[in-house]
Amino acid sequence: MKKHIKNLIVSSLVIAGLSTTVHSAENYPENPVRIIVPYSAGGGSDSVSRALAEALKPKFPKGIAVENRTGGAGSVGMSYGMHAKPNGGTITMVVPELVMLPHFGNGGDIDYKKFKHLAIVNSGYAAITVPADSPYKTLDSLLKDANDKDLLFGNSGTGSIWHIAGVGMEKAANVEFNHIPFKGSSAAITSLLGKHLDAVSVSYAEVASQVDAGLLRTLAVLAPHRLSGAPDVPTAKELGYDVAIGTWRGYSVPVDTPDYIVNYLTDAILEAAKSDAFKTFMAVSNNDVDIIGPEEFEKKIQREDKIYAELISGL
Known part of the structure; x- marks a missing residue:
């Protein structure tokens, strides 16, 4: 009898735990969400993130907003987001500096491996x-x-x-x-x-x-071809200088974030990036929409980590 009662108690706890997990997944996001932008208000990273946040609003009934945390060429904001609670309440906009700055020795503790990478929406x-x-x-x-x-x-x-x-x-x-x-x-x-x-x-x-x-x-x-928004501006390559360097803007969450939150955020960002409102803003502001999902995003970061390690070591 005691063994039977013990088994019933254990089964009840397991069921309760599963029920809690399902309940959390069904109710995310149940609190406001913020997007950390590691650069100042008014710049390209800020304006792209604010346009994306606007397009994301239908998926975040409790609210979603941009928060600027500047300093260290982006390392301050990215470190803050990296150390945020892994509950889906904080999304961090990440850029190539995530893998560049550590090779300069001035990236603080930022580490691309301490994030789960959701999607890239823009390059320039x-x-x-x-x-x-x-x-x-x-x-x-x-x-x-x-x-x-x-x-x-x-x-x-x-x-x-x-x-x-x-x-x-x-x-x-x-x-x-x-x-x-x-x-x-x-x-x-x-x-x-x-x-x-x-x-x-x-x-x-x-x-x-x-x-x-x-x-x-x-x-x-410094592009491989003339930009559609500036067709009269030559590339450096056209003028005889072999250089093309640009950025991308993506979104990530702390590495311990549960998969159901990661999946929700990834799907929401990919959908928002394809919305007419976001694409219209990007066109008007001369930003290129460049959508890359989580698997290719991860591979891209790994490739660039190696590229910048070689480039920066030669400076």
Whole structure:
């Protein structure tokens, strides 16, 4: 009899545990969700994430919002998201810096293996941009003065993809820039608009509105082909400089996040990225939609970890 009662108690506990798990899966998300963006408000990463959050709202009835946590060329925000509770309450926007910064030795504790990677929604390439009234009308004229005039070249932070793009440009042209780091692209662009810099290396999408307004001028894009949103802007390769460097923007959660939450978030992001509202925003803002699911996302990160290890070791 005692053994029978014991078995009944154990069975009840197992059933209760299973019931709790099913209940949690059915009710996620039962709390507000936030997307951590590791760069400042107003930049490309921020604007893409806010557009995605807007498209995700139907899947998150308790609310979903962007939270900016800046510093360390993105490492501060990515580390914060990496250490968040693995309950689906925090999604982190991750970028190539996730695998680049550790090879610089200034990435803090960020580690791509401590995330489960959901999906990539966007990619883009660097654009070499100057003030509209700059004396530099072409990329060649800018590069010609680079060594003699100690040109101030802004980027989104030391070790960031746009810093690497600037380094790639100077190496391809055999010149040297005075690299000036900022806490995100928007801060660098603001400084350029204030005539405190000679040029910046950020994505074309981040300067497109100021270019259209006649405030800035893009001299070249570091892309394998001309951009659809800027067909009149030459590539560096066209001009004789063999360099093409860009970024991607994806979303990840802490590695211990349960699979049912990971699956829910992945499906929601992939659906949102294909929505008309998101695609319209991306087109208007000169951002390219580039959708990559979790398996290829993981493989891409592993490949780039090896690529940047080799590239950065040579700096």
